[in-house]
Amino acid sequence: xxxxxxxxxxxxxxxxxxxxxxxxxxxxxxxxxxxxxxxxxxxxxxxxxxxxxxxxxxxxxxxxxxxxxxxxxxxxxxxxxxxxxxxxxxxxxxxxxxxxxxxxxxxxxxxxxxxxxxxxxxxxxxxxxxxxxxxxxxxxxxxxxxxxxxxxxxxxxxxxxxxxxxxxxxxxxxxxxxxxxxxxxxxxxxxxxxxxxxxxxxxxxxxxxxxxxxxxxxxxxxxxxxxxxxxxxxxxxxxxxxxxxxxxxxxxxxxxxxxxxxxxxxxxxxxxxxxxxxxxxxxxxxxxxxxxxxxxxxxxxxxxxxxxxxxxxxxxxxxxxxxxxxxxxxxxxxxxxxxxxxxxxxxxxxxxxxxxxxxxxxxxxxxxxxxxxxxxxx
Amino acid sequence: xxxxxxxxxxxxxxxxxxxxxxxxxxxxxxxxxxxxxxxxxxxxxxxxxxxxxxxxxxxxxxxxxxxxxxxxxxxxxxxxxxxxxxxxxxxxxxxxxxxxxxxxxxxxxxxxxxxxxxxxxxxxxxxxxxxxxxxxxxxxxxxxxxxxxxxxxxxxxxxxxxx
Numbered sequence: 001x002x003x004x005x006x007x008x009x010x011x012x013x014x015x016x017x018x019x020x021x022x023x024x025x026x027x028x029x030x031x032x033x034x035x036x037x038x039x040x041x042x043x044x045x046x047x048x049x050x051x052x053x054x055x056x057x058x059x060x061x062x063x064x065x066x067x068x069x070x071x072x073x074x075x076x077x078x079x080x081x082x083x084x085x086x087x088x089x090x091x092x093x094x095x096x097x098x099x100x101x102x103x104x105x106x107x108x109x110x111x112x113x114x115x116x117x118x119x120x121x122x123x124x125x126x127x128x129x130x131x132x133x134x135x136x137x138x139x140x141x142x143x144x145x146x147x148x149x150x151x152x153x154x155x156x157x158x159x160x161x162x163x164x165x166x167x168x169x170x171x172x173x174x175x176x177x178x179x180x181x182x183x184x185x186x187x188x189x190x191x192x193x194x195x196x197x198x199x200x201x202x203x204x205x206x207x208x209x210x211x212x213x214x215x216x217x218x219x220x221x222x223x224x225x226x227x228x229x230x231x232x233x234x235x236x237x238x239x240x241x242x243x244x245x246x247x248x249x250x251x252x253x254x255x256x257x258x259x260x261x262x263x264x265x266x267x268x269x270x271x272x273x274x275x276x277x278x279x280x281x282x283x284x285x286x287x288x289x290x291x292x293x294x295x296x297x298x299x300x301x302x303x304x305x306x307x308x309x310x311x312x313x314x315x316x317x318x319x320x321x322x323x324x325x326x327x328x329x330x331x332x333x334x335x336x337x338x339x340x341x342x343x344x345x346x347x348x349x350x351x352x353x354x355x356x357x358x359x360x361x362x363x364x365x366x367x368x369x370x371x372x373x374x375x376x377x378x
Numbered sequence: 379x380x381x382x383x384x385x386x387x388x389x390x391x392x393x394x395x396x397x398x399x400x401x402x403x404x405x406x407x408x409x410x411x412x413x414x415x416x417x418x419x420x421x422x423x424x425x426x427x428x429x430x431x432x433x434x435x436x437x438x439x440x441x442x443x444x445x446x447x448x449x450x451x452x453x454x455x456x457x458x459x460x461x462x463x464x465x466x467x468x469x470x471x472x473x474x475x476x477x478x479x480x481x482x483x484x485x486x487x488x489x490x491x492x493x494x495x496x497x498x499x500x501x502x503x504x505x506x507x508x509x510x511x512x513x514x515x516x517x518x519x520x521x522x523x524x525x526x527x528x529x530x531x532x533x534x535x536x537x538x539x540x541x
Contacts, residue, residue, distance in 0.1 A: 048515065049514075049516040049517060049518075052516040052517065056501075056526065057525060057526060092412065093412075217489075219439050219440050219462055220439065220440075220488060220489050221489050221490050222440065222441060222442070222488070222490030233462070235462060240465065308410060309410030309412070310407075310410070310411050310412070310415075310456075311411075311412040312412070312413060312442070312443060312458050314442065321442065323442060323443050325443055325445050325456065325458065327447065336445070336447050336448075338443060338445035338456075340442065340443040344493060344497075345490055345493060345494070347493065348489065348490055348492055348493040349489075377516060378516070
């Protein structure tokens with residue numbers, strides 16, 4: 001008797017499924033409307049906006065400085081970076097000179113935050129792929145970064161540390177020493193992660209050759225940050241459009257190499273983040289050695305009125321390019337504040353790359369793009 | 379040839395567009411604008427976009443940001459463009475009448491435009507003709523009006539919930 005089944009005799013029907021908005025693997029309240037043929041995804045359409053708080057409208061109703069705490073709520077895993085990006089944008093608009101020590105402090109906290117953000121990305125991604133242990137390792141290290149931040153600004157999640165013209169307070173005595181201790185502790189851990197999970201056969205099998213994005217598509221669809229570099233495009237705003245004191249530091253731009261499959265697959269996007277943590281450590285060591293003494297904030301009045309004009313500033317955040325398009329009409333509030341967030345633009349390519357994947361791969365794609373919902377919905 | 383030689387400033391880009399598109403290129407907004415904006419008429423936006431992406435001296439392959447703006451007297455759409463290979467940056471802006479703001483969609487030029495255009499439609503009611511998918515994105519589909527407009531009046535309630 002033949003054991004083969006006549007495939008044509010089995011009727012198949014497309015099915016529409018809701019993934020989210022409450023789903024453990026969508027990294028927040030993301031709803032994906034799935035049309036599937038069995039386990040194969042015919043179409044996956046993202047539905048965003050569940051966390052919309054009207055931040056851009058709120059910006060128009062507050063003086064420049066008062067909007068700072070709201071930027072914490074853009075990308076809550078990298079609040080320091082969002083704070084600093086907004087401060088740099090306003091300073092560019094108003095032509096404010098920032099003391100050098102303040103710039104060094106910003107770079108230090110931004111790079112620390114990049115490490116902690118990539119740790120969460122790494123941890124939750126591996127948890128999505130069915131390995132829960134690495135998440136606990138990642139959280140253990142992130143706690144130490146949170147402790148460091150708590151010491152200088154009192155908060156562990158939404159820091160509100162940057163100010164227009166500098167930062168809210170100088171570093172506490174011995175803080176830089178503690179950062180150094182953390183770096184000495186943390187750097188060998190990256191190898192530990194690689195031994196633990198990165199080259200695990202099952203993990204690689206889940207990521208390699210999945211959701212390949214070509215470099216051309218990356219640029220056309222506006223992918224930035226590790227997602228762009230994962231496809232082999234060596235573009236990093238810290239190097240290519242240097243701002244703050246980044247030109248003083250020696251570091252590499254990490255790119256995907258198609259190590260385990262095709263260039264630009266989920267594994268490449270994952271490994272870029274792991275490599276970037278090493279580069280952040282490198283920047284931090286240099287910054288600690290070079291940080292000058294001096295004031296940490298310029299003399300800027302609490303409410304100030306930049307001359308009428310427009311500016312666009314973009315910074316390299318852990319998830320990619322965060323841009324602020326600010327328009328001043330000469331009053332104390334921004335006339336318009338458009339916030340360009342990397343995750344929002346990344347979601348645009350989601351429908352294209354998920355076509356024809358298995359449902360379980362959708363989770364890999366979301367994790368590899370490292371999206372965060374509050375900055376999508378703003 | 380070094381990168382410096384092929385890197386165009388806003389003035390050169392404006393001149394180049396002016397010779398090619400004539401009156402459709404209105405002015406260059408330079409002082410106080412960072413980056414500078416080339417103002418073009420809305421009817422030419424698609425042709426100008428295609429030229430900026432495809433011309434070998436421009437190569438603006440990346441749309442960084444697309445924003446709707448309400449300038450009270452009129453509306454505007456601002457495009458921030460960047461060239462990955464030539465490393466130059468320019469802004470393109472087009473002004474639209476307030477009562478019926480509509481212009482061609484550029485999502486066929488830069489696919490990244492789609493979500494940004496949907497946001498501008500959602501928040502400002504700007505109509506992007508020929509878009510592959512123009513629906514509200516951040517607000518619920520039945521939300522009244524376009525809240526980022528300067529003259530927006532908030533509704534008293536939404537589905538029986540006080541706003």
